[in-house]
Amino acid sequence: xxxxxxxxxxxxxxxxxxxxxxxxxxxxxxxxxxxxxxxxxxxxxxxxxxxxxxxxxxxxxxxxxxxxxxxxxxxxxxxxxxxxxxxxxxxxxxxxxxxxxxxxxxxxxxxxxxxxxxxxxxxxxxxxxxxxxxxxxxxxxxxxxxxxxxxxxxxxxxxxxxxxxxxxxxxxxxxxxxxxxxxxxxxxxxxxxxxxxxxxxxxxxxxxxxxxxxxxxxxxxxxxxxxxxxxxxxxxxxxxxxxxxxxxxxxxxxxxxxxxxxxx
Numbered sequence: 678x679x680x681x682x683x684x685x686x687x688x689x690x691x692x693x694x695x696x697x698x699x700x701x702x703x704x705x706x707x708x709x710x711x712x713x714x715x716x717x718x719x720x721x722x723x724x725x726x727x728x729x730x731x732x733x734x735x736x737x738x739x740x741x742x743x744x745x746x747x748x749x750x751x752x753x754x755x756x757x758x759x760x761x762x763x764x765x766x767x768x769x770x771x772x773x774x775x776x777x778x779x780x781x782x783x784x785x786x787x788x789x790x791x792x793x794x795x796x797x798x799x800x801x802x803x804x805x806x807x808x809x810x811x812x813x814x815x816x817x818x819x820x821x822x823x824x825x826x827x828x829x830x831x832x833x834x835x836x837x838x839x840x841x842x843x844x845x846x847x848x849x850x851x852x853x854x855x856x857x858x859x860x861x862x863x864x865x866x867x868x869x870x871x872x873x874x875x876x877x878x879x880x881x882x883x884x885x886x887x888x889x890x891x892x893x894x895x896x897x898x899x900x901x902x903x904x905x906x907x908x909x910x911x912x913x914x915x916x917x918x919x920x921x922x923x924x925x926x927x928x929x930x931x932x933x934x935x936x937x938x939x940x941x
Contacts, residue, residue: 712736712737712738714735714750715733715735715736716731716733716735716748717731717732718731718732725751725752725753727751728752729748730749731746731748732746732747734759736781739781741766742765743764743779744762744764745762747760755780756780756786757778757779757781758778759779760775761776763775763777765786771793771794772788772792773788773791774790774792775789776788777789784809785809785811786808786809787806787808788806789805789806790805791803791806793815793841800871801822801824801826802815802847803822804839805817805819805820814840814843816840816841817836817839817840818837819837821835822834822836822839822869824880829857829858831857832884834853834854834867834869835852835855836851836852836853838851845871846868846870846871848868848869849868850865852867877900878899879898879899879900880897880899882897883896891916891919892919893915893917894917896912896914897913898910898913899913906931907927907929907930908928909925909927910925910926910928924941925941927939927940
């Protein structure tokens, strides 16, 4: 039996095994009560009632937390004005930027020079301004979207305006597809998936170029959510100077001490 056949058999066996509930847990404890403020310095202001915090500020609220260098928190409106290394986690979403205005009750606000990261499908959205309009809705101006890490990603889609619904879809207006910041195709309007739950389908393409080794390097992975305890990724890769390359990755997780990855 070849390696691919072995992988398929492993998938069928693992998918039939029960998954303990304790496998899935939050990365960090989330508060269920009132807002809690920690900082190097905290000053109380009586009129209007507010707290001014400075120095390694950490604010915990129901469903998330906010970190920044400086924060002014208005008690009546539950609105935080944050500056410097702003990081917000709210119901699983993560947003970071240079400054932000965020309401800890409505979970709405505006972030400047910000980045949104969707962990499940490894998708980055960056914008000059990011407005969180609702529980699952974002609107970005002068923005880009990519699945690559770093300040200079291999590929990205830029747009004058990008609207995203978490676990739904996003739209790009007046955009361009770029490879290494070189515009290749103008896109007046397009739709892209922004799923945060595991779903079967094609993953974002991977692009690269090297003049001395591979030439153009293009990959289009296909993801198969086999079960709660296992998934498969099929890799189809074309290298201009070396031809096609195929591969399969199997991941499984049966418990805290029973997980692994197979490649072929």
